[in-house]
Amino acid sequence: MEQQPEIIQQALGFAQQGWDIAEGWLLSPAAWSQFAILVVAFLIALWVTRKLRPILTKLLTPAEDQNGYLAQARRFVLQFVPLLLPLIAYGLTGVGENVTRSVFGSGAVIAFGNRLILFLAVRILVKEVIQDSFLKVLGKYILIPVAALHALGLLALVTAKLDATVVPLGNLSFSLLFLVRFAIVGGAIFWLGRWSNAQSTALIQSQKEMRPAMRELATKAAEIAIFGIAFLLLMNIMGISLTSLAVLGGAIGVGLGFGLQKIASNFISGVILLLEGQATVGDYVELDGGEAGTIVKMTARAAILETFDGRWIVVPNEDFITTRVVNYSDSGSANRYEAPFSVSYDTDINKIPAIIEAAVAKLDFVLEDPDGPDCELRGFGDSGVDFAVEFWVNGIDDGKNKFTPKVLFAIWNALKDNNIEIPYPHRMVELKGELVTRSE
Structure with a gap:
């Protein structure tokens, strides 16, 4: 034994102490009485829990559509229902400990049982009650081992060892217990x-x-x-x-x-943005660098833009201050767009504006204020006469709305209803000189 490492000698010493305690309990009538009380208390707690848990669950479970403070409080308390068994068992064994100490003058077995029940409660708390990932890790690697050491009666010894172990960090030093x-x-x-x-x-x-x-x-x-x-x-x-x-x-x-x-600059720029309100969550913006999307989140360092294809773009707050920013939303103001189209040169183009403006005005998303649909002649192209209809809508012409495709459908139907030809490219080939044919 003397030639073994110190840690092994200490482990063997603790094992011998545990065996001596267990042997003393096995030969003691008072210990057997306390063990019987522990078993009875646990069985009673198990029976009470089975009867009481469904009732508490029913009382504490609010309707799914209830989200008030009382409903949230009930859901919070409902999370702790799994602790009902160890709490009832702990209370009953506490009463039993007082009885055995008054009768036998000893309650070591019940005290050990109480520590085991406390360890069970901690394990249930970490495994079933705690939902936060950080707290679950903290409970798994710190709280459960501490409860296990407490149950075995080694917590004071381990605490003293951790306090005596000092970790130097330059001019500073900390004990493991402090950490x-x-x-x-x-x-x-x-x-x-x-x-x-x-x-x-x-x-x-x-x-x-x-x-x-x-x-x-x-x-x-x-x-x-x-x-x-x-x-x-x-x-x-x-x-x-x-x-x-x-x-x-x-x-x-x-x-x-x-x-x-740069981080400090972005932080100050973020504060300025929030104070001025020129760009905020929900606005659709486009920056000089080409970034465009809806602002879904503004952090201390950057703004998060979500594009219409679902991608997120992280834009530093400083870019909103030092570069030109186009805000298409501006708290829901109207925006103007245009839909281009062409008609054949054989068409009486004087009739086109009235036909197209009337067709586009029938669309429910096209606004009359600040201005209704406006069909304009844009030029004479290679294959036809070029027009464009301007229209105002609330929102952005992309994503879920898709205003321009609906307007183009309306233009197509209006032209077809009036027998107006939509041109396609034509090419004329001119042959000069005498055409020579060969004979066999």
Whole structure:
């Protein structure tokens, strides 16, 4: 044994202690009584859970069309129904522990059973209750191992070992226990910040009386405030002095002056865009660089454009300030488009404008204000006389609406109804000189 590594010696020592405890329990009537109480308490908890769980599920499940605060609260509480079994068992064994301690003066077996039930509750919480992916990973790799160590009675020992193990980082040093606590507390705080940010965003976006740009600006301001408070709260809980971050702040300032100036420029440009409201979510824009699409999201660094073929284009906010931007939407204003067509040279072109304008005006999406359909003569082409009809619509002539194809269909039908020929290219070949034929 003395020649074995220290960690193996400690493991064998813990195993011997566990065997001694188990042997003592096997030979103790009080231990058997406590074990019986544990089994009875678990069976009672299982029976109560089977009777009570369907009732609670029915009471806490709202209708699918209900989305009010009360319905959301009921759905939130419903997530914790799987914890019903370990909670009831924990309560019953707690009562049993008090009884056995008063009768036998010992409750070690029930205390161990309580820790096992607590471990079961933690496992159910991570596996079935928690839905957030980040919290699930945090629970799987930190919370469940901590609960297992607590159930085995090794948590205090492992905590002391982690606290004694120091990791040097230059002039700073941290214990492993500090790093574990920092990960747990930081993860919980920033998850809470993310949840708070989602709730505040939903609340702000529901204020329809605010301009879209102001809603976006308020959302970004709330996000910065929430995560700023979360950071300060984490530093305060972990006992980290903010003055120790002065060097880091200076490094960030130097980085902004050199490598991060583009990010700072895009951030300030995003604030200007939100304040001015010249381009906001839902607008269809086209930039000088050729990027065009509907703004579906505006972040602190860039705007996300969605094209009509479903692709997303990330455009830095600075491009909206330093380049020319064409906004086709402008909060739903009308836009003018034109549909070109041609007619044969044999046509009386004086009748064309009245026929086409009347046909296009019948389309339900064509506006009369600010101006109705206007058919104009554009030129004399190689194969026919070129016309174009201008029309006004609400929205963009692409994507779901497809205004121009419908207008072209109306033009085609109107010309056909009036026996007007739509030309196609003609070519005339002229042969000069005498045609020579050969005979065999």
